[in-house]
Amino acid sequence: MILNTITNRIKTSEVFKQFPFLFESNNSIKYYDPGFFSFSDDTANFYKFLIYGSLELYLNRSEKKVFLYKLENKQLPIVSIYSSLSDTPIDFYCKSLKESAILFISLDKIRAYSLDYEEFRKSFIKSKEYHYSSILHVIHSYTTDCLEKRLHNYLLIKSNSYNTLELPISQNEISEELNCSREAVTRNLKKLKTKGLIENKRGLILIKKESI
Numbered sequence: 617m618i619l620n621t622i623t624n625r626i627k628t629s630e631v632f633k634q635f636p637f638l639f640e641s642n643n644s645i646k647y648y649d650p651g652f653f654s655f656s657d658d659t660a661n662f663y664k665f666l667i668y669g670s671l672e673l674y675l676n677r678s679e680k681k682v683f684l685y686k687l688e689n690k691q692l693p694i695v696s697i698y699s700s701l702s703d704t705p706i707d708f709y710c711k712s713l714k715e716s717a718i719l720f721i722s723l724d725k726i727r728a729y730s731l732d733y734e735e736f737r738k739s740f741i742k743s744k745e746y747h748y749s750s751i752l753h754v755i756h757s758y759t760t761d762c763l764e765k766r767l768h769n770y771l772l773i774k775s776n777s778y779n780t781l782e783l784p785i786s787q788n789e790i791s792e793e794l795n796c797s798r799e800a801v802t803r804n805l806k807k808l809k810t811k812g813l814i815e816n817k818r819g820l821i822l823i824k825k826e827s828i
Contacts, residue, residue, distance in 0.1 A: 648712045662720045664695040669716025674709040683793040686777030694743045764804045781823045
């Protein structure tokens with residue numbers, strides 16, 4: 617039986633078109649207005665998929681928000697996943713950029729769908745790989761890179777996520793998402809500019825080169 621909360625907007629989403637069986641009545645959908653939010657503890661054992669809308673995903677590191685990537689409803693976008701590596705879920709913050717709908721599916725259901733539907737299994741694995749690789753990239757950067765390189769990597773991720781070389785982003789926002797002072801951001805932006813990697817342009821940061 618299909619969920620009775622299905623709207624026309626959900627029916628036109630890519631996830632519904634490709635995998636309508638995910639929307640059976642035992643699963644659930646929650647709707648989020650623009651702004652930051654996190655998931656409650658009772659959803660820790662659930663995979664979460666963005667059905668429509670647009671999110672920025674952040675890793676919760678020492679009570680700080682660390683930017684991972686921007687997520688849109690293409691293919692099978694995983695918002696948050698249960699960690700099979702430990703007894704605790706990986707902790708995320710989300711920032712809804714516009715009204716978003718998220719589908720919650722239990723681990724047991726995911727296993728069953730993966731056995732029954734090959735195309736779902738392939739898409740699910742691909743989405744998990746992207747999700748985990750993004751997390752590992754951020755962790756590696758935080759543990760091994762200097763702030764200058766972290767800043768440049770952060771700008772490149774933002775640029776790729778939004779598919780633009782011109783980022784309308786403030787230094788305050790950067791300092792919050794990189795967990796460093798605004799003064800440190802200003803100092804390292806100047807270093808990147810000196811190396812010809814970025815340019816400041818009327819409130820925008822223009823990405824010029826991809827490597828330091």
